Amino acid sequence: MKRIALLGMPNTGKSTLFNRMTGGAARVGNWPGITVELLSGKILLGDDMVEIIDLPGIYDLHGYSDDEQVVRHFLHDNVPDLALVILNTTQIERQMSLLLQLKLLDINLVVMLNMADEAKKFGISVDTAKMSALLELPIFMLSAKYGSGYPEALQAVTRALRYPTPGMAEHLRSQLEQDRHIEAEMARVLKHTVQVPARLSDRLTEKLDSVLLHPWLGLPIFFAVMYLLFQGIFIFGQPLQNGIAAAFNWLRESALVPLLASLPHTVQGLLLDGIYNGVATVAAFVPIIILFFLFMAMIEDSGYLSRAAFLMDALMAHLGLDGRGFVMLLMGFGCNVPALMGTRVMRSRSMRLLTMLVIPFSLCSARLQVFIFFTAALFSPRAAPVVLFSLYLFSFATAILTALIFKNRFKNNEPFVLELPPYRFPTLRQMVLRGWLEVRHFLRRASKFIVAGVVMVWLLTHLPLSAVPAGPDTLAGMIGGALQPLFAPIGINQQLTIALIFGFIAKEIVIGALAVIYGLSGTALGSAIGQQLDWVQAYSFMLFTLLYTPCLATVATLQSESKQTRFTLLSLAWSLGLAWLVSFLFYQGARALGY
DSSP states (O other): OEEEEEEEOTTSSHHHHHHHHHTTOEEEEEOTTOSSEEEEEEEEETTEEEEEEEOOOOSOTTOOSHHHHHHHHHHHHSOOSEEEEEEEGGGHHHHHHHHHHHHTTOOOEEEEEEOHHHHHHHTOEEOHHHHHHHHTSOEEEOOTTTOTTHHHHHHHHHHHTTSOOOOOOSSOOOHHHHHHHHHHHHHHHHHHHEEOOSSOOOHHHHHHHHHHTOTTTHHHHHHHHHHHHHHHHHHHHHHHHHHHHHHHHHHIIIIIHHHTTTSOHHHHIIIIIIIIHHHHHHHTTHHHHHHHHHHHHHHHHTTHHHHHHHHHHHHHHHTTOOHHHHHHHHHTTTOHHHHHHHGGGOOOHHHHHHHHHHGGGSOOHHHHHHHHHHHHHHSOTTHHHHHHHHHHHHHHHHHHHHHHHHTTTSOOOOOOOOOOOOOOOOOHHHHHHHHHHHHHHHHHHIIIIIHHHHHHHHHHHHOSTTSOTTSTTSHHHHHHHHHHHHHGGGTOOHHHHHHHHHHTTOTTHHHHHHHHHHTOOHHHHHHHHHHHOOHHHHHHHHHHHHHSOOOHHHHHHHHHHHOOHHHHHHHHHHHHHHHHHHHHHHHHHHHHTTO
């Protein structure tokens, strides 16, 4: 099978082109010679089935950041049949150097000058025919976002695959000689092919930045935007969630109960009260997860997150971090794992470790399911978004506290350079594709963790068979009773304790576990928990869920990215201890005030 590698600097639209080419049919896999996972997808080009590999964005092939080393190792150990180089046309004078570095490697190249729509708006024109002649490379203008120029570029890629790759040059020139050649070649090509106005202007960007980057108004506006995002999730997501929960309940009572009536009572309980209730309760949150990622895609792809990083850089500098650390925290809202992997762009190992220490406190989408369930069960529709927003503030606060405590242990002096992209609005296709990818990821986790988790919870709450289900004589009751002296001071009962234990595997299991423990699902489960707990217990439980040890996938990523077992154990011990302390202070403080 032939292989195409996508190469380019960050923020060139490389991932957008990858999604357009593969249609989102991507997988994550390991590659020989490197220890990280890369995204790949298979498509049919002409008569050949071709694998597309999306490599990390890099600024310099000769750099020494983790991402730059990953790319070099990949090209060395997995020479592609074709390298597809994506450049941002609006920044071509800065990005040409990477193309010329790649050209020296003597591999098949096709060049895509992306963001042609923005270049036209800025008045930038590129003579692709002359540039192609000077570089002796096929070069095409396109907009990966809107698809203009894409069919012609795809035909060129298909043609280029007919020729064998020359292979890596065995003895590359020294880096000094390469850099001198690149500098002269870049000046020659740009002089004859690119016309850039004396000043690139975008009045809308300037007007928006004058408000959104205001030294006093910028941060309040950012937190207001995030608050509105949570309001939107509740307003639009909760009716959908209730509708799906009702549909699952109807399916259970009208179809599954009669169908399984002839089976032994124990088997019925496992299938209905265990697997079905657990999975159905978790699956009801799919619409909310879709909405969350659709809204986050709008904010992220618009260019606003880069500005949030710029606003937060001064504060983050006092914490031993920089604006990129704040961006990683925001990425962690979706999932902690890619946020941890995103720290590879940091050259300073100390800054990278400190950033990885704070990322697990990001309120990921798996925790979001738990919090939406509890806020809907115990708080009014008006108070629920405020409660959820307060948990995000706690997330930021604990990350800041962690950085303050450990910044002297992980000192760094790496300068922070941030490029602010122009404002863009993602297309409907981009947002739908993003939502689908996240739902597919959720369904994969459901098949791997949630089903196994709820089966284990059912067994613990029903064995031995002579005991009352979920009673103190079951295995779950014994475990909960043994741990009760630890959790009673923070208001967490035995049932919630069992759910927390399984939440260490994957936070999505927490709600499914509660459905199995109580033998209920949907709104009935929410009502039962609402009658058993008051708001102080519920909020203490949510605080502990927010801060305690992350899921197994995050722990594994911490270990693989840090390559230090001691660091991983430090992260686990600190998060668990901080979770108990914060919940203890809140719960005991609220009780002391008479709540």
